[in-house]
Amino acid sequence: MRTRYFLYIAILIILLTLPLYTGVYLLNVMDIILIYIALALSWDMLLRSGQISFGVAGLFGVGGYAAVLLNLNTGMNSLICIVLGGLAAGILSWLVGIAVLQLRGMYFAIVTLALAEIFRVIIRNLPDLTGGPEGTILPSAIFAGNSTKTYWLAIAVAVVSVLASEIFVRTRIHFALTSIRNDEIVAKSSGIDVFKYLVFIFVITSAIQGMTGGAYAHIYGFVSPEGSFSIDFTLLPIAMALLGGMHSTWGPVVGAVVLGVVSEFLKLQIPYGHLLVYGVIIVITILFFPQGIVGTLGQRFKKSDIS
Amino acid sequence: LRPQACIRAIMKISGKLKQRNYQIAVISVFLGLILASWKPNVLIEGIQRACLYAVIALPMALILGIVGIINLAHGEYMMLGAYFAYLLNVYTGLDPLVAIFPALFAFFIIGMVSYKAVIKYVLGAPELNQLLLTFGLAMVIEQLANLVWTSRPIKLPLQYVSASATIGTFTFGTYEFIYIGAAIIVLVGLQLFLKRTSTGQAALAVGQNPRGAKLVGIHVDRIYLLIFSLSIALVGAIGAIFMTRHSIFPLVGAPFTMKSFCLIAMAGIGNLMGILWCSLILGLAENFVLSFRGYAGWADILFFALIVLVIMVRSHQRQVK
Numbered sequence: 232m233r234t235r236y237f238l239y240i241a242i243l244i245i246l247l248t249l250p251l252y253t254g255v256y257l258l259n260v261m262d263i264i265l266i267y268i269a270l271a272l273s274w275d276m277l278l279r280s281g282q283i284s285f286g287v288a289g290l291f292g293v294g295g296y297a298a299v300l301l302n303l304n305t306g307m308n309s310l311i312c313i314v315l316g317g318l319a320a321g322i323l324s325w326l327v328g329i330a331v332l333q334l335r336g337m338y339f340a341i342v343t344l345a346l347a348e349i350f351r352v353i354i355r356n357l358p359d360l361t362g363g364p365e366g367t368i369l370p371s372a373i374f375a376g377n378s379t380k381t382y383w384l385a386i387a388v389a390v391v392s393v394l395a396s397e398i399f400v401r402t403r404i405h406f407a408l409t410s411i412r413n414d415e416i417v418a419k420s421s422g423i424d425v426f427k428y429l430v431f432i433f434v435i436t437s438a439i440q441g442m443t444g445g446a447y448a449h450i451y452g453f454v455s456p457e458g459s460f461s462i463d464f465t466l467l468p469i470a471m472a473l474l475g476g477m478h479s480t481w482g483p484v485v486g487a488v489v490l491g492v493v494s495e496f497l498k499l500q501i502p503y504g505h506l507l508v509y510g511v512i513i514v515i516t517i518l519f520f521p522q523g524i525v526g527t528l529g530q531r532f533k534k535s536d537i538s
Numbered sequence: 539l540r541p542q543a544c545i546r547a548i549m550k551i552s553g554k555l556k557q558r559n560y561q562i563a564v565i566s567v568f569l570g571l572i573l574a575s576w577k578p579n580v581l582i583e584g585i586q587r588a589c590l591y592a593v594i595a596l597p598m599a600l601i602l603g604i605v606g607i608i609n610l611a612h613g614e615y616m617m618l619g620a621y622f623a624y625l626l627n628v629y630t631g632l633d634p635l636v637a638i639f640p641a642l643f644a645f646f647i648i649g650m651v652s653y654k655a656v657i658k659y660v661l662g663a664p665e666l667n668q669l670l671l672t673f674g675l676a677m678v679i680e681q682l683a684n685l686v687w688t689s690r691p692i693k694l695p696l697q698y699v700s701a702s703a704t705i706g707t708f709t710f711g712t713y714e715f716i717y718i719g720a721a722i723i724v725l726v727g728l729q730l731f732l733k734r735t736s737t738g739q740a741a742l743a744v745g746q747n748p749r750g751a752k753l754v755g756i757h758v759d760r761i762y763l764l765i766f767s768l769s770i771a772l773v774g775a776i777g778a779i780f781m782t783r784h785s786i787f788p789l790v791g792a793p794f795t796m797k798s799f800c801l802i803a804m805a806g807i808g809n810l811m812g813i814l815w816c817s818l819i820l821g822l823a824e825n826f827v828l829s830f831r832g833y834a835g836w837a838d839i840l841f842f843a844l845i846v847l848v849i850m851v852r853s854h855q856r857q858v859k
Contacts, residue, residue, distance in 0.1 A: 337608045341799045349839045356835040507681035513674030
């Protein structure tokens with residue numbers, strides 16, 4: 232067990248000191264990968280309760296807008312604004328969740344799919360506050376565009392989501408959510424307050440998504456209805472979490488790293504159709520190995536242990 | 539004798555008024571009259587728009603009710619149908635309204651292929667996998683269209699779509715009444731198919747209980763294949779009608795998927811007639827908001843407000859019971 236922690240710390244140190252050995256391009260790629268790690272993990276965390284969300288882009292965009300507008304209008308420190316952006320997404324999802332989490336399964340999924348669209352429409356229709364369809368530009372990106380510091384910010388975001396996921400796996404919340412996923416009636420009759428736990432996990436994951444959105448918006452210094460609520464931010468995390476393996480911490484991380492590297496390559500090869508590949512990956516993963524890379528490999532290893 | 543008959547008739551009508559359905563009918567007729575005298579455009583265009591929604595939602599409801607899968611790629615098939623009609627027009631000069639028939643045929647086959655290649659394998663899978671799969675399918679179709687035809691909006695220059703009629707000072711488009719016709723044809727056709735033919739009755743039985751249907755000797759898999767292909771064929775043909783009036787682009791179908799689902803959820807799964815009424819509410823409400831200058835952008839979120847309202851009412855009813 233202890234060697235494992237040493238391994239984590241070693242990985243973290245290598246990640247933190249990466250700017251010493253590499254150039255700006257690789258750091259930018261790493262930024263994207265780390266952002267997507269946070270999104271994929273937060274999506275997966277909600278999935279562990281059996282509820283599937285297609286609204287990642289919505290909360291991502293709301294967090295981004297909140298962080299940028301707070302910074303512009305109050306002049307607060309960008310880092311505080313990013314945290315507050317997460318908070319705003321959390322509060323919003325709490326209000327929405329009270330109504331929407333009466334729903335289960337496909338009803339919940341579609342309503343979250345609609346949510347992303349709703350937030351976009353609302354923001355586009357408030358031009359005085361949000362800049363309308365053109366979006367809003369920050370005077371400068373965070374840390375004046377220093378790529379090493381923005382990289383550390385992206386690491387912080389990813390580490391927060393990994394820590395949140397690990398804490399959830401190790402506490403009783405995990406058991407509550409897993410039993411809700413397996414059978415809600417059984418969960419209810421063993422004394423779990425299903426609605427309370429669902430709202431709780433929905434708010435936490437939304438806050439992580441909002442914070443990630445805030446970080447992303449500040450790294451690029453720009454928010455727009457089409458850019459911040461782009462379907463990329465729903466589609467990619469789902470494809471990553473599925474490919475890596477659902478219901479675990481390391482599955483989405485592995486998926487995000489693999490697909491993040493692949494996507495950089497794809498963007499150069501087919502600039503307008505790279506989203507197609509993610510759709511294909513989702514379909515193929517569901518059809519052929521629904522447990523993802525980590526799940527499938529884990530089973531292999533277990534089998535070989537027994538034999 | 540006559541006054542007595544009159545009184546009896548009045549008693550009968552007032553007795554029926556106590557029933558909830560008749561109350562709703564009377565109130566909606568009343569509201570419709572108010573709307574017609576205040577904003578006649580909203581009424582006419584709202585009904586036309588409502589029928590467009592209904593005709594797109596009906597095939598989706600069919601799949602959901604009988605195959606039991608929520609097809610998130612529904613709007614994308616409609617978009618494909620629209621492009622199909624467009625390409626036929628460009629290469630052979632065929633009118634899009636005539637292209638309905640080849641579209642029906644072509645999309646029946648596309649539906650069969652989709653079912654055999656993909657959908658079949660998740661029928662027994664958890665609901666989450668089905669949702670993710672159809673979501674992935676939607677993305678594949680959408681992005682493929684984006685890659686092939688680019689995101690540039692396309693519109694055919696057709697003369698007859700701008701036909702209009704004038705009553706007094708009030709002018710409205712008459713071409714859009716085609717949606718009302720299409721909705722009635724699809725609804726009546728589906729009802730006749732499901733109630734009067736043995737295949738349709740078998741499909742209903744499968745929708746109610748697949749295992750029971752299998753026990754009495756119905757080919758469940760064949761019914762699934764038929765219903766899925768039929769629905770895709772219908773929605774592809776609707777795409778051909780849709781593209782005559784609207785400009786099309788790869789993302790055009792996505793909002794219709796969500797609105798269709800909203801209508802199905804409002805009506806309740808398996809209630810085809812209810813979809814028509816719910817789409818009337820949605821279409822009229824949207825056009826009502828659209829008619830106020832400066833607030834038109836908000837019409838797009840009405841369906842969401844409606845679905846949340848319905849959910850709240852439903853869950854409240856459940857708690858009361």
